[in-house]
Amino acid sequence: MKVTFPHMGTMSIPVKTLLTELGLDVIVPPAITKKTLDLGVKYSPEFACLPLKLNIGNYIESLEKGADTIIMGGGVGPCRFGYYGEVQKDILNDLGYNFNMIIFEPIQGHWKEFYKSLKMLLGNISIMKIKTAWEQAWVKAKAVDHINRLTNQLRPYLVNRKEATKLYNQGLTMIDNANNIDETRKATDKIETRLNSLEQVQGYTPLKVGLVGEIYVLLEPFTNLHIEEKLGELGVLVDKSVYLTDWIEEHLYISIFRKDKNRRRIAELAKPYLNYFVGGHGVESVGEAVLYSQKNFDGVVHLGPFTCMPEIIAQSILPTVSKDLDIPILSLSVDEHTGEAGYITRLEAFVDLLARKDKKKEKII
Missing domain, CATH: 3.40.50 (Rossmann fold)
Known part of the structure; x- marks a missing residue:
């Protein structure tokens, strides 16, 4: 087989x-x-x-x-x-x-x-063999999510932002090649040390943008045209609402052992705008946008595949969320016809909008 x-x-x-x-x-x-x-x-x-x-x-x-x-x-x-x-x-x-x-x-x-x-x-x-295999895979899943988060948090502060992406890709290769849990952890620590040692710009305060939407488009760089990297290189701190390990915990661990308190919280936040299950991550897209507003993020980018029904529903609701909570939200639908040039132009325009809004806020304060 x-x-x-x-x-x-x-x-x-x-x-x-x-x-x-x-x-x-x-x-x-x-x-x-x-x-x-x-x-x-x-x-x-x-x-x-x-x-x-x-x-x-x-x-x-x-x-x-x-x-x-x-x-x-x-x-x-x-x-x-x-x-x-x-x-x-x-x-x-x-x-x-x-x-x-x-x-x-x-x-x-x-x-x-x-x-x-x-x-x-x-x-x-044997159950023991399944347990051992799962433990090794789970440590790798946590490791790749960890260096992804760290790269997104550090990239906007760096003098050479492309260097973070280079190290991140090296880290993925090292984790992939690790033969056991100990090697995986050593590889993760090594990449974390290298990322933290990169030269940073002093006194820089980046804009913060949250990513919400359908899980495949959020997690697969080919479909979202490497949006985390592009926003980071524009000086934006990026936070994703969903990571691979979150999804695994939600659909395996939590479904077996306990209720998902975080998901219920997100559903409660979405309830004033969307109070029933629409499939996929439609409710989460709305609830996470509300949560990013509460966390004082500067903006939200909503991603989904073209024709995706749950995200179309979320997209129709998010302008109301944006108006009510005064947080700019950019919705991007992707398919095989999505052009990179127009996509980047929209991202750059959105970042410019956030920067102008931030400067106005500073003057008011």
């Missing part, structure tokens, strides 16, 4: 470790490029959202490298993500590929289906 999976940001690093430690032969899809996108666009329905198209591109590239088993997550609710696995399976079958697709449905209410998928993937394997 040669297994593969779709990319989503840095997810491939812990997932590869998990599957390898479980004794599986893993084929990681090539990094997402225009070729990946072109393949997905060519063979996917025209009005399917961008993540589905990129998944198809990932799968085709992996199947061409010899993969015979695809691992895919499932979903519930109005978001079309719950249909991805079946739709993608039909597309690839029509193209003549021979493979197995194992879909892991959310554990909430789907224990039997989850166990059946796990059994299909792993067969008879």
Whole structure:
């Protein structure tokens, strides 16, 4: 069995470790490029959202490298993500590929289906081996999120902001290559030390911008055109509302062991504007925007795939949030036609708007 999976940001690093430690032969899809996108666009329905198209591109590239088993997550609710696995399976079958697709449905209410998928993937394997593999993968997931946060916090203060991105990418490689938990932690500490040693501009106070929206677009740099890096190099401190480990904790740990207090808090913040579940991260996009206002952030950028229903609902509500709470919000929808030049121009204009607003606030104070 040669297994593969779709990319989503840095997810491939812990997932590869998990599957390898479980004794599986893993084929990681090539990094997402225009070729990946072109393949997905060519063979996917025209009005399917961008993540589905990129998944198809990932799968085709992996199947061409010899993969015979695809691992895919499932979903519930109005978001079309719950249909991805079946739709993608039909597309690839029509193209003549021979493979197995194992879909892991959310554990909430789907224990039997989850166990059946796990059994299909792993067969008879000891609980201890699963525990050891999970621990190594989890430490890597925490490590990549940690250096991502640190890079976003430090980049606007640096004399050479591009140096932070260079070190961040080096850190991802070091963590990916680590063979055990101890090596992972040493690699994380080494990159953290190097990042903290970079020369900083004295007395600089950056603008602060929060990123909200659909998780795939938030986490996958190819789809959001490296927005964290671009804003950071414009001198902006960037904070994401969702990280990979947050999503794992929410859908695995919390669903099994405890209720998600943070998610309930976000839902409460969103309630004056959106008081029912609309699928995906629609409610979270609204609630997190309110939270960023409470944290005195200068602005919010809302990201989502074109045609994404939950984010379209959030996008229609966010102007009211912006007006009520006096926080500028920029909504950006992305698909295969999104041009980088226009995208950057909108980001630069938004940052200029925040800077002018900040200067006016200083004069009032």
